[in-house]
Amino acid sequence: MQGTIDGFRYGAVTPVAAYLMACLGGALGLRCIVRSLLNEESWKPGWLALGAASIGCGIWTMHFIAMLGFQVEETGIRYDTGLTLLSLAVSIVVVGIGVFIVGYRGAGKxxxxxxxxxxxxxxxxxxxxxxxxxxxxxxxxYDPLTVGLSVVIAIVAATAALWAAVSVRGFMTSLGASLVMGVAVSGMHYTAMAAVSVHVHGAGAGSGAWTGDSPTSLLLPMLLGPTVFLLLAGVVVMFDPLLVLGEGEWNKSAPARRTSVADQVAEPAPQHSIAPFGGRVAPARPRQDQYGTATPSAPQWAPPPSREW
Incomplete structure (x- = not known):
């Protein structure tokens, strides 16, 4: 019996939430990769790894948030925990491979x-x-043609994301690129889901026994981990001004930062030392020689203050 598939069980809630998570992962990943290109070589692997994990978690979270809205009316749905976790690992690892390649080899054709x-x-x-x-x-x-189309979309989306990772530097430009990435990744997901059909066995949900977990009992707790990771990565980005401003704005603000630091270095207060017989040695004041070089002068003796008897 042909099953009836509904990919939008909760209306627009799951597609919109899935898209936003893809955008969040893409935005954080792009900023982290930009930071790796501006940082010292020793810090580069860490920033690239953080960027790859952000993009990978964003893609995986997008997929399974969208899957919360997936149902087959004639049968229940369960999830295999091991394969679900393995898909998360695959997402992070394959994105990491691409990110490290372009991070170290550049964006040549x-x-x-x-x-x-x-x-x-x-x-x-x-x-x-x-x-x-x-x-x-x-x-x-699965319909082979639609599956092939989804793979092509995935390759194009991945190539565009990697190009943006090493080519886009400004904060607003990265934000726009992440919105486009969200559209591409979400489009790939729903194109792939359009290739799916289900042939239901027997009387449906009551005739089969599953060993997996229900969508809500498995996916909701599982989605919490990558979501928290993305939020923590967001905190890292927010507290790094170079990531937020981008290289151009950061360089423009360099003179102002240097001036601010110089203003904070106050000239030390003059210190008076006690001279013999109760006098004070006044602080030495620099003077200009004939070449314009400041040279300290000898300390000046000041008489002791008068005392009232």
Missing amino acids: VTLGAAGVVTGLGVAAMHYLGMAAVEVNGDFR
Whole structure:
């Protein structure tokens, strides 16, 4: 029996939330990668890894938030915990491969193309691995042409994201690029879901036994971890002015920062030392020699203050 698929069980809530998470992961990842390109070489791997984890978590979170709205009317749905976690690992690792390639080799055509293909295929693998974690009382079937289209979209989206990661520096430009990335990743997901059909066995939900967990009992707690990670990465970005301002604005503000620091270095207050017989030695004052160089003068003796008897 052909199952009836509904990918929007909660209306626009899940697509919008999924899109926003993809944008958040993309924005944080882009800023972290920009920071790696502006930082010392020793810090570069850490920033690249943080950027890859942000983008990977954003893509994975987008996928499974969207899957919360997925249902088959004739059967219940369960999820395999191991495959679900494996899909998260795949998402982070394949994005990391692409990010490290362009982070160290630049965005040349060959390098960017190779990294985009690897990352795009990995993102598509994450999606279909996540779909393999879905258990229903039936079989999933996929339309090959639509699957191929979703893979092409994944490769194009990954290539564009990697190009933006090493080419876009300004904060507002990165924000715009992350919005486009969100559209591309979400579009890939829903294109891939359009390839799915379900052949239900027997009488539906009552005729099968599953060992997996229900969507709410598994996905909601699981989504909490990557979401918290993205929020923490956001805190890192917010408290790093170079990430927020971008290289151009940061360099423009350098003279003002130097002036501010110089103003804070106050001239030390003159110190009077006690001379013999109760007098005071006045502080030495610099004087200009014939070459305009300041040289300290000898300390001046000041008489002791008069005392009233």
